[in-house]
Amino acid sequence: MYQNYGLFIDGRWLGASDNETTDVLSPVTEQVLGAVPRASLADTQSALAAAGKGFEKWRSTSAFARADAMHRIADEMIRRADEAKRMISLETGKPIAQSEREWILSIDQFRWFAEEARRIYGRIIESRVPNGRFEVTREPVGIVGAFTAWNFPAALVARKAAPALAAGCSVIIRPSSQTPGVAMVMVDCMRAGNLPDGAVNLVIGPTATTYTPIMADKAVRKVSLTGSTRVGQQMIRDAADTVKKVSMELGGNAPLIVYNDADLELALNVSVPTKFANAGQVCVTPDRFFVHESLHDQFVDGFVSRTKALKLGDGLDPSVQMGPLINAGRLSEIESIVTDALKSGATLAAGGERAPEFNAGHFYKPTVLTGVTDDMKVFAEENFGPIAAITRFSEEDEVLARANASEMGLSAYAFTRSPDRAGRTVAALKAGMVGINSFALAASEAPFGGTNHSGMGREGGIEGISDYLDTKLAQIVF
Structure with a gap:
C-alpha cells in the first residue's frame, strides 16, 4: 500500500539509499500493512540540502503566490479525501468517521494559513532621528523540522507544514514510523501546489538517522514537535546547541x-x-x-x-x-x-x-x-x-x-x-x-497549545504563524 510513495526528497519519491525498510503493522489485525523506506543518515542529509535550496526559492515567492499554492494543495486534499481517511483508519485503527473529520480539519489548516500568508504584516514606527523612521518586517525563519506523533497523523502534519509554508519556510517532515502513510498522502497532495523542489521533504526512520542530523544542522532554524513531555525536554536540550526556535505540544492530563x-x-x-x-x-x-x-x-x-x-x-x-x-x-x-x-x-x-x-x-x-x-x-x-x-x-x-x-x-x-x-x-x-x-x-x-510541562508555542489562529517568522527592525534616515 506504500508502493507509490517512500521518502520525499527534492521533489521526488525515493527509496532509502541503503534499501532498508520498516514494516508498518495494523493495530487491528497485528499483520503487516506494508513496508516503508527507512531513511539513512545520507538520506536525511540529502533532505537537508534540498530544504536549503528549496528555502531560497520559496522565501522569494510572493505571499499571494504562496497562498494560491496552498489553496491548490487544499483542493487536492479534498479530491483525495476517501484515500486519506482510509489510510488514517488503517494505520491508527480509529473509526472512519473520526478519520474523515481529522482530514477535514487538516484541509482547513491549509485554507486558513493560505489566507494568513497574505496577512504577514509589518509596521512603521516614528523615529526620534530627524527624517528617520523605523520599519518592522517579518521574514521566514528558515528550514523547519516538523516531528509528529501517530495519534493524529494528518492533523499534526498539517498544523506544522501549513504555517511553515505560509511563512515562506521550507520544511522537513518526520512522521511517526507507525503511521507514515498518512504523511505520504498529504505530502503527495502538496505536489499539487507546484512548490519549488525541496520546499517540502519527508524522511522516515530512527532517531539516529533522522532526528539527530536535523537537530544538529545549523541551517534548521525552527523545530516543532507533537509528542511526550520527555521527548520535548530532550528536544529543548538538543535545540540549545544551535539555538533553534522550538514549539511543542506535549502531554496533557x-x-x-x-x-x-x-x-x-x-x-x-x-x-x-x-x-x-x-x-x-x-x-x-x-x-x-x-x-x-x-x-x-x-x-x-x-x-x-x-x-x-x-x-x-x-x-x-x-x-x-x-x-x-x-x-x-x-x-x-x-x-x-x-x-x-x-x-x-x-x-x-x-x-x-x-x-x-x-x-x-x-x-x-x-x-x-x-x-x-x-x-x-x-x-x-x-x-x-x-x-x-x-x-x-x-x-x-x-x-x-x-x-x-x-x-x-x-x-x-x-x-x-x-x-x-x-x-x-x-x-x-x-x-x-x-x-x-x-x-x-x-x-x-484558534490557537492550540498548552503551558507548563504541556509545551510552548501555539498551532492555529493568527498566533500559529508567528513561530515561523523572524522580526527585523530597520532604521531608515533620508
Missing part, C-alpha cells in the same frame, strides 16, 4: 469539572464520546473527572451505561465507535495503570480488561474507575488510553485547587449553567485551553 448546576445530560452525552475517541489516545481528552457530590452517582450511572453501549472494532466499519490501542506496548501500559488503580482502592465500574471478543488487535474495553484519589497514578499522570477516572468534590475552591495540582497545563473543561462560575473557572484553571460546556477546542482559526 486534563481535568473535567461537573459542577452542581451542570446540564447533566449534556455533560454525559458529549463527555463519553470525547473521552473514548481514538481509544482515549488524545492529549486533550479529559482524564480526571471531578463530579460534584450531589450529581456524582447520577453521573457515574449515566457514564457507565453510555460507555458499555460503545461498539468496539475495526475502524473501517462505519458502525464502530472505538478502535484499538496503537500497539502492544500501549495495551500493556493501560493494563498496568488499571491494575495499579484497583490495588490502590479504586472501584471498577466498567471495562478493565482486554476485549475478549477479538482474537487479534490491541483492543481494550472502555474503562470507568470510581473512588479514585488524587495520588493514584491513574489520576496523577496522563493515562493516554480509554480510562475515565472519576472522583467527588464538594466546594468550588477545592476542586479548582485539585484540578490545578498537575505539572501539565494543556486543556481543562467544566460544565456549569452559571456565566459567573464559568468566568471564575476560566480565570482560575492553569491551562492553555479551557472548554466550558464544550470540548471543541481544535480549530484552524
Whole structure:
C-alpha cells in the first residue's frame, strides 16, 4: 500500500539509499500493512540540502503566490479525501468517521494559513532621528523540522507544514514510523501546489538517522514537535546547541469539572464520546473527572451505561465507535495503570480488561474507575488510553485547587449553567485551553497549545504563524 510513495526528497519519491525498510503493522489485525523506506543518515542529509535550496526559492515567492499554492494543495486534499481517511483508519485503527473529520480539519489548516500568508504584516514606527523612521518586517525563519506523533497523523502534519509554508519556510517532515502513510498522502497532495523542489521533504526512520542530523544542522532554524513531555525536554536540550526556535505540544492530563448546576445530560452525552475517541489516545481528552457530590452517582450511572453501549472494532466499519490501542506496548501500559488503580482502592465500574471478543488487535474495553484519589497514578499522570477516572468534590475552591495540582497545563473543561462560575473557572484553571460546556477546542482559526510541562508555542489562529517568522527592525534616515 506504500508502493507509490517512500521518502520525499527534492521533489521526488525515493527509496532509502541503503534499501532498508520498516514494516508498518495494523493495530487491528497485528499483520503487516506494508513496508516503508527507512531513511539513512545520507538520506536525511540529502533532505537537508534540498530544504536549503528549496528555502531560497520559496522565501522569494510572493505571499499571494504562496497562498494560491496552498489553496491548490487544499483542493487536492479534498479530491483525495476517501484515500486519506482510509489510510488514517488503517494505520491508527480509529473509526472512519473520526478519520474523515481529522482530514477535514487538516484541509482547513491549509485554507486558513493560505489566507494568513497574505496577512504577514509589518509596521512603521516614528523615529526620534530627524527624517528617520523605523520599519518592522517579518521574514521566514528558515528550514523547519516538523516531528509528529501517530495519534493524529494528518492533523499534526498539517498544523506544522501549513504555517511553515505560509511563512515562506521550507520544511522537513518526520512522521511517526507507525503511521507514515498518512504523511505520504498529504505530502503527495502538496505536489499539487507546484512548490519549488525541496520546499517540502519527508524522511522516515530512527532517531539516529533522522532526528539527530536535523537537530544538529545549523541551517534548521525552527523545530516543532507533537509528542511526550520527555521527548520535548530532550528536544529543548538538543535545540540549545544551535539555538533553534522550538514549539511543542506535549502531554496533557486534563481535568473535567461537573459542577452542581451542570446540564447533566449534556455533560454525559458529549463527555463519553470525547473521552473514548481514538481509544482515549488524545492529549486533550479529559482524564480526571471531578463530579460534584450531589450529581456524582447520577453521573457515574449515566457514564457507565453510555460507555458499555460503545461498539468496539475495526475502524473501517462505519458502525464502530472505538478502535484499538496503537500497539502492544500501549495495551500493556493501560493494563498496568488499571491494575495499579484497583490495588490502590479504586472501584471498577466498567471495562478493565482486554476485549475478549477479538482474537487479534490491541483492543481494550472502555474503562470507568470510581473512588479514585488524587495520588493514584491513574489520576496523577496522563493515562493516554480509554480510562475515565472519576472522583467527588464538594466546594468550588477545592476542586479548582485539585484540578490545578498537575505539572501539565494543556486543556481543562467544566460544565456549569452559571456565566459567573464559568468566568471564575476560566480565570482560575492553569491551562492553555479551557472548554466550558464544550470540548471543541481544535480549530484552524484558534490557537492550540498548552503551558507548563504541556509545551510552548501555539498551532492555529493568527498566533500559529508567528513561530515561523523572524522580526527585523530597520532604521531608515533620508
